[in-house]
Amino acid sequence: MKTDIKLAGVGGQGILSIATVIGEAATAAGLSLKQAEVHGMSQRGGDVQSDLRLSTGPISSDLIPLGGADMILSMEPMEALRYLPYLGPEGIVVTSSKPFVNIPDYPDEAALMEELDALPGLMRMDINEVALRIQAPRSANMVLLGMAARNLTILSPEELRKAIRSVFGRKGEKVVEDNLKAFDAGYESIQ
Amino acid sequence: MMLGKKLLLGDEAIALGALHAGLSGVYAYPGTPSTEITEFIQNDPVARESGVRSRWCTNEKTAMEAALGMSYAGKRALVCMKHVGMNVCADAFVNSAITGVKGGIVVVAADDPSMHSSQNEQDSRFYGKFAMVPILEPSDQQECYDMMAYAFDLSEKLRLPVLLRIVTRLAHSRASVTIGEARPQNSLAPDVERGRWVLLPGNAKRQYASLVGLQPTLLELAGKSPFNKLEKGKGLGVIACGIACNYVQESLPEGISLLKISQYPLPASLVRELAGISDGILVVEDGQPFAEEGVKALLGADYPVYGRLTGRLPRTGELNPDNVAEALGVSRGEIRLPAKNLSPRPPQLCKGCGHRDVYTALNQVLADYPDARVFGDIGCYTLGALPPYRAIDSCVDMGASITMAKGAADAGVHPAVAVIGDSTFTHSGMTSLLDAVNDRSAITVILSDNLTTAMTGGQDSAGTHKFEAICLALGVEREHLHVVVPLPANMEEITRIIREEIEYKGVSVIIPQRECMQTLARKQRQKKAEKQ
Structure with a gap:
């Protein structure tokens, strides 16, 4: 079994923390893993992405081929669309619905949502609003991971919760609790 | 252990x-x-x-x-x-x-x-x-x-x-x-x-x-390197160098020969062995056609060798599983079309970054000097080339800002302004400044000091707290060396100084000095974590 995830967002939104948590869970579960990140200049308010590949067998390429991703997991709706050619025929898109507008020519929001909604199996939610509502404003990325967890078969929600504990453990119990709460809120939001 | x-x-x-x-x-x-x-x-x-x-x-x-x-x-x-x-x-x-x-x-x-x-x-x-x-x-x-x-x-x-x-x-x-x-x-x-x-x-x-x-x-x-390995098959032979091996293996057609190369000089014996059992060789390597040229030289003009030089793989850009699959003749399923509602999102200077204030001031002054040229350098501030600032005319290599400004000033460009960061200055800009001082070149150097090597993530910068001393020691005159704090509140002072120094027909150095927003925020987070 293999799962290829294209993680997307804008520099500073916390996609690498999502990758770290999934990576930790995958390692604990004894899965093979490759995760290609973007560092350097593109972190500064530009688009960022990470290729995350999980498998029960060996993994060759660090990069996901076109049409190969099982999931696009995005912290920003337009950034989810950027990687559409990578999405496989059965792949799904899980994304934040809240545009992050830091460029003058951001597309028309209604047209953007229409294009997103036309994708089969799309899941979108205002994760920042959810994070605020549960009083964990810095944990929107874990809300998104919770949404993704509903659709991951290669890792169980309990394995991901355990990984959240171990990744955020050194930042104190409050941070762990906020992130778990956010994860659960995302998980419960999808039936 | x-x-x-x-x-x-x-x-x-x-x-x-x-x-x-x-x-x-x-x-x-x-x-x-x-x-x-x-x-x-x-x-x-x-x-x-x-x-x-x-x-x-x-x-x-x-x-x-x-x-x-x-x-x-x-x-x-x-x-x-x-x-x-x-x-x-x-x-x-x-x-x-x-x-x-x-x-x-x-x-x-x-x-x-x-x-x-x-x-x-x-x-x-x-x-x-x-x-x-x-x-x-x-x-x-x-x-x-x-x-x-x-x-x-x-x-x-x-x-x-x-x-x-x-x-x-x-x-x-x-x-x-x-x-x-x-x-x-x-x-x-x-x-x-x-x-x-x-x-x-x-x-x-x-x-x-x-x-x-x-x-x-x-x-x-x-x-005989343990990292070079020949797997024998038939038909087309493939040479895959370093990471290229993973892309080849992602879509390796059954039964072809694969020579993995991870140690050079090019292992001539293995390449000859592969050539002997193959109809032709495809060289897959990231970067420039280094191995491909070597293989061609080794096997002679008559032996078919394919790669970046023959167009079987793109001549520029990195390898990926897709261009390698195509070169191997492996077809993939249908690919979705790119989205319609999409705009590029280039990186930009952080909100509150001191470089922003530097460019605001510089643009304000240079609006009155249509012949001005600004020679940039390598760092976050290279982003000043992009909108909204469009403030620099060049970026070539570490330290080139000062020396290019000098050369352009020698040729008659005025004002000739150099913009260089603190870490880039100690890396390769100090010798440039000495050249300019010795030749009394009419240049204005803006040494934008954010107290760190910011673009790579905030490493220590070799000259922090030493820049005035370094500039003076290299011969910059005291009255043409200024330290300012790049903040909107200080815009009047900064623009006045830039204007005056542009008019000076010798070397001036202006040091806008304010800590990088990223390292500052990191320090504050660390302090907060220590308190808890």
Whole structure:
């Protein structure tokens, strides 16, 4: 079994923390893993992405081929669309619905949502609003991971919760609790 | 002992591999995608305890020379840089192959095909060939780790530095790595062979002859390297170098022959063997057609060789599973069309960054000088070339801002302004400034000091708190040296100073000084965490 995830967002939104948590869970579960990140200049308010590949067998390429991703997991709706050619025929898109507008020519929001909604199996939610509502404003990325967890078969929600504990453990119990709460809120939001 | 498995970036696997190979010092200047190697060693508690030297160097040349000194003293040293850093350290690197080494030296060059954060895609393997040293090119994170002990042993056995070449996608990709046992550091044993190290022509001729004499040995070692492997099949033969191997394996058609190359010089015996059982050879390599040229030269004009030179693979840009699959003739399913509602999102200067205020002030003043030219340099502030500022006219190499401004001023350009960051200034701008001072060039230098090497993630900057002293010592006149705080509230003062100094027909230096927003925020977070 293999799962290829294209993680997307804008520099500073916390996609690498999502990758770290999934990576930790995958390692604990004894899965093979490759995760290609973007560092350097593109972190500064530009688009960022990470290729995350999980498998029960060996993994060759660090990069996901076109049409190969099982999931696009995005912290920003337009950034989810950027990687559409990578999405496989059965792949799904899980994304934040809240545009992050830091460029003058951001597309028309209604047209953007229409294009997103036309994708089969799309899941979108205002994760920042959810994070605020549960009083964990810095944990929107874990809300998104919770949404993704509903659709991951290669890792169980309990394995991901355990990984959240171990990744955020050194930042104190409050941070762990906020992130778990956010994860659960995302998980419960999808039936 | 740290046995077991660890999830590591390629960079981190190199760092840990070097530590476990008995490293005594890492010498480096930050540069994407190589930075994390040195940072890993700096943060490793065992390395700190055992006194492994790891402070950032001023530039790649000082790094290479310090490593050579440590090697001279008998200990193992690692030098790390991005590909263009090889240009800076080339003098020391090429001559270190002439002196040879005592303690092992491994030079890691991290190439950036596709120029994710670089100004070119030069292939460092050419430097290895030029200097006539062994080159290693790991294909995955495990080999990054495993190759370090091998590389240091090889370096000491041959008494030559070894070049290890990686690319962005390996440097910045994480995978599980099986960790072995650590070996102790070498003990202090300075070399006593003076004739090897004093490169007067008489000695240099002897040393060079011995380097040339070693070449057949290097070739033989590559031929039987544990990292080079030929899997025999039939039909088209494929040569895959380093990381290219993974892309080939992602879509390898059944039954074809595959020669994996991870050690150079090009293993001629293996290439000939592959040619003998194949109808033609496809060379898959990231970067420039280094192996492809070698294979063509080896097999002659009549043997069909395909690769980047023949258009079977793109001539520019990095490899990926898609262009490699296409070159292999493997077809994929239908691909979705790109989305319609999509705009590019380029990187930009952070909100509140001091460079922003610098460009605001500069643009305000230069609006009155239509002939003005602004020579930029390498750092976050290069983003000043993009909207909304569009404030710089050039960005070429580390330190070029000051010297290009000087040359342009010599030619008659006025105002000629240079914009350079603090770390870039100490890296390669100080000598430029001395040239300008000695020639009394009419240039205005803006040394935008954010107290860190920001673009690579906030490493220490070699000249922090020393810039006024450095400028004065280089001969900048006191009355034409100004330190300002780049904040909107100070705009009037800053623009007045820039205006006055542009009118001065000599060298002026203005130092806008304010800490990087990113390092400031990180320090505040750390303070908060310590309180809890």
